[in-house]
Amino acid sequence: MRDDTRDYLNLFLNDIPMLDVRAPVEYTKGAFPGSTNIALINDDERHQIGICYKQQGQQAAIDLGNQLVSGAERERRMQAWQDWWQANPGGYLYCFRGGLRSQTTQAWLREAGIDAPLVTGGYKAMRTFLLEQLESCIATLPFDILCGRTGCAKTRVIEAQPNAVDLEGLAHHRGSAFGRRPGGQPSQIDFENALAIAFIKIRAEQPTRVLLEDESKLIGRCHLPFSLQDKIKLQPRIIINESLESRVQITLEDYVVGPLEEYRQHFGEHEALHRLGEELLSAMDRIRRRLGGLRHQQLRQQLEEALAVQTINGDPELHREWIHTLLADYYDPMYDYMLSKREGDIVFEGSREEVSDFLTERSR
Numbered sequence: 001m002r003d004d005t006r007d008y009l010n011l012f013l014n015d016i017p018m019l020d021v022r023a024p025v026e027y028t029k030g031a032f033p034g035s036t037n038i039a040l041i042n043d044d045e046r047h048q049i050g051i052c053y054k055q056q057g058q059q060a061a062i063d064l065g066n067q068l069v070s071g072a073e074r075e076r077r078m079q080a081w082q083d084w085w086q087a088n089p090g091g092y093l094y095c096f097r098g099g100l101r102s103q104t105t106q107a108w109l110r111e112a113g114i115d116a117p118l119v120t121g122g123y124k125a126m127r128t129f130l131l132e133q134l135e136s137c138i139a140t141l142p143f144d145i146l147c148g149r150t151g152c153a154k155t156r157v158i159e160a161q162p163n164a165v166d167l168e169g170l171a172h173h174r175g176s177a178f179g180r181r182p183g184g185q186p187s188q189i190d191f192e193n194a195l196a197i198a199f200i201k202i203r204a205e206q207p208t209r210v211l212l213e214d215e216s217k218l219i220g221r222c223h224l225p226f227s228l229q230d231k232i233k234l235q236p237r238i239i240i241n242e243s244l245e246s247r248v249q250i251t252l253e254d255y256v257v258g259p260l261e262e263y264r265q266h267f268g269e270h271e272a273l274h275r276l277g278e279e280l281l282s283a284m285d286r287i288r289r290r291l292g293g294l295r296h297q298q299l300r301q302q303l304e305e306a307l308a309v310q311t312i313n314g315d316p317e318l319h320r321e322w323i324h325t326l327l328a329d330y331y332d333p334m335y336d337y338m339l340s341k342r343e344g345d346i347v348f349e350g351s352r353e354e355v356s357d358f359l360t361e362r363s364r
Contacts, residue, residue: 151247
């Protein structure tokens with residue numbers, strides 16, 4: 001039998017499969033990328049056992065748990081664990097603290113002939129480890145900050161660089177009022193866990209610099225760690241400059257054409273454009289106060305007309321009108337103001353292609 005492990009770094013660096021036997025409500029609040037939740041006790045059972053523990057003590061709670069998870073229900077959960085283990089023979093299991101639930105699961109699996117090692121300390125220990133590593137990485141890694149006005153394809157540059165961490169990708173959000181994506185965002189805890197793992201993986205590669213996109217404190221609802229917010233303001237900056245027309249094209253692709261395909265995958269062909277239209281209109285309404293009443297009304301009307309034409313013939317070209325105005329009159333002034341608050345030196349400035357070439361040379 002493989003030993004239980006405290007080697008949390010190895011688990012995350014090597015994407016070791018992990019079986020999470022906590023209740024679903026615990027898993028939803030925070031988990032690790034690649035983990036699978038097959039609970040020993042479900043949410044209702046956990047609630048009942050918790051009350052019993054408070055009123056009658058540990059042994060009574062254990063007895064109630066054995067009563068609730070018995071017979072056919074016990075066999076069903078056992079089968080699910082065995083199926084998972086057959087698919088992930090190199091995995092580990094864990095509960096919240098590495099205590100009774102993971103040890104019970106381990107014992108039951110052993111009865112079925114499966115030696116399943118567990119993570120000592122469980123979720124709590126791994127979460128503490130990742131938070132410590134996150135702050136360590138933020139403090140020690142040398143960052144370059146990629147800046148540029150909306151639509152200059154910063155994310156595409158980030159995705160093409162091997163020494164980059166895609167903050168917006170981890171947050172599953174494009175980083176603006178129009179940045180929501182189908183499927184929603186991870187919880188704050190999930191975002192922090194994924195960010196920590198991304199940093200420790202890139203640190204293990206010993207890069208000369210790590211590239212991040214210039215972000216404000218929030219990416220959608222995901223909050224950047226305060227230490228990272230502070231460091232982003234001070235690190236060397238690399239600025240992409242692209243023409244307004246080029247940025248209109250990229251914005252059309254990234255906020256209309258690309259998302260429409262995502263909505264197709266989630267909701268099917270007939271629902272996709274309707275869902276996208278609702279989200280774009282909702283995003284426009286979220287910035288109404290900043291736009292001002294008249295400008296908001298004009299842009300919303302242009303957006304509604306573009307959606308109507310797209311619904312009839314599938315052509316997204318009319319979206320260029322509202323995108324052009326929104327970039328020039330709303331996002332560009334906001335970007336210029338934000339850039340004025342950054343203190344890091346500008347080490348390079350150029351077109352997207354020139355910036356990509358510079359970053360390739362800089363990472364050597």
